[in-house]
Amino acid sequence: MRRFALAAGIIGAIAFAANAQTAQDEARVTGNSGPLVAASPAEKPASKGPAPKEAGTASESGGEAAQANLKQPPVEAKTIFGAAATPAALAARSIGFYSRGCLAGAAAVPIDGETWQVMRLSRNRNWGHPKLVAMVKRLAEDAAAKDGWQGLLVGDISQPRGGPMLTGHASHQIGLDADIWLTPMPNRRLTPAEREALSATSMLGKDGIHADTTVFTPYHAALIRRAASYAEVERVLVHPGIKKAMCEENGNDRKYFHKIRPYWGHHYHMHIRIACPPDSVGCRPQPPTGTDDGCGKEVDDWITLLQRPPKVATPGAKPSPPPKPVTLADLPPECRLVVDAGTDGDAGTVSGTKVRAREATTR
Numbered sequence: 001m002r003r004f005a006l007a008a009g010i011i012g013a014i015a016f017a018a019n020a021q022t023a024q025d026e027a028r029v030t031g032n033s034g035p036l037v038a039a040s041p042a043e044k045p046a047s048k049g050p051a052p053k054e055a056g057t058a059s060e061s062g063g064e065a066a067q068a069n070l071k072q073p074p075v076e077a078k079t080i081f082g083a084a085a086t087p088a089a090l091a092a093r094s095i096g097f098y099s100r101g102c103l104a105g106a107a108a109v110p111i112d113g114e115t116w117q118v119m120r121l122s123r124n125r126n127w128g129h130p131k132l133v134a135m136v137k138r139l140a141e142d143a144a145a146k147d148g149w150q151g152l153l154v155g156d157i158s159q160p161r162g163g164p165m166l167t168g169h170a171s172h173q174i175g176l177d178a179d180i181w182l183t184p185m186p187n188r189r190l191t192p193a194e195r196e197a198l199s200a201t202s203m204l205g206k207d208g209i210h211a212d213t214t215v216f217t218p219y220h221a222a223l224i225r226r227a228a229s230y231a232e233v234e235r236v237l238v239h240p241g242i243k244k245a246m247c248e249e250n251g252n253d254r255k256y257f258h259k260i261r262p263y264w265g266h267h268y269h270m271h272i273r274i275a276c277p278p279d280s281v282g283c284r285p286q287p288p289t290g291t292d293d294g295c296g297k298e299v300d301d302w303i304t305l306l307q308r309p310p311k312v313a314t315p316g317a318k319p320s321p322p323p324k325p326v327t328l329a330d331l332p333p334e335c336r337l338v339v340d341a342g343t344d345g346d347a348g349t350v351s352g353t354k355v356r357a358r359e360a361t362t363r
């Protein structure tokens with residue numbers, strides 16, 4: 001297959017325009033809930049259960065400092081995990097649920113491979129369970145060898161210890177989710193500055209609902225399908241307009257389409273989610289997708305939903321209260337071990353206590 005024509009379109013896309021990539025798009029990603037139903041119970045955050053003791057409480061800090069600590073709101077989990085610069089030197093394990101958990105023994109997707117480049121290096125989110133890292137590499141190699149891609153631009157995976165993030169995603173917490181840009185890799189190495197600034201290309205047309213088939217080509221469809229074909233991949237989230245275009249293009253050949261799930265956002269990148277690794281005790285799976293290809297009522301309902309005019313706020317209505325902050329106590333108890341573990345080659349740890357202390361001095 002001929003190489004994906006990059007020159008004009010892609011180099012043109014290296015316009016250093018405002019980054020349109022979709023932090024907000026991801027904010028509500030939970031996976032498989034249809035457009036017209038609430039998230040299934042399994043997609044809701046884990047029940048809290050008996051809350052483990054918060055790090056840095058009286059027994060650990062002692063004295064007056066502890067008294068002062070007790071009066072402060074607890075440190076949010078995203079602050080703790082966002083400060084972890086290195087992985088936890090523990091056996092690889094995805095703990096909890098995609099949108100409520102953490103990651104031990106993470107591996108990194110190298111920032112440069114022959115057939116991929118990691119983007120947004122400043123975010124330090126190229127960490128995942130080793131099985132996910134292997135899948136990303138395999139996809140990059142397969143896309144180049146079989147689907148006509150020069151290579152892949154790799155977006156966010158997880159933080160070094162997973163967990164909630166300071167910005168963006170609700171999921172990506174246990175190292176089993178990866179964002180792969182739908183913009184192909186240019187045939188040169190991007191500089192670190194370009195990797196921060198390069199905007200991904202939306203696959204949608206002017207209506208913001210349907211795919212623009214001059215932009216969203218069979219090469220893109222082949223890549224999405226390739227990802228869905230892997231046994232360990234349970235879901236590939238794409239914008240409903242992309243799913244609809246793929247349904248229309250593929251006639252009755254819809255193998256793996258049940259794994260290609262329509263969801264908000266996801267027109268700049270696809271979001272690949274793999275299954276809980278069997279040896280990851282405490283990894284909570286998502287309900288199966290079923291076998292329906294989703295090309296009928298499901299995708300049409302999504303399109304209808306997207307075509308509805310936005311809701312207008314009722315004058316005088318109370319704004320909904322902000323969501324309750326997620327603390328370490330809201331995550332599976334094992335995540336405390338992940339936070340406190342050392343890291344290979346570096347005895348330093350990133351503990352809640354230390355983060356708390358740092359925050360206290362910078363306020």
Ligand SMILES: [Zn+2]
Nearest residue numbers: 026178179271
């Ligand atoms: Zn994602």
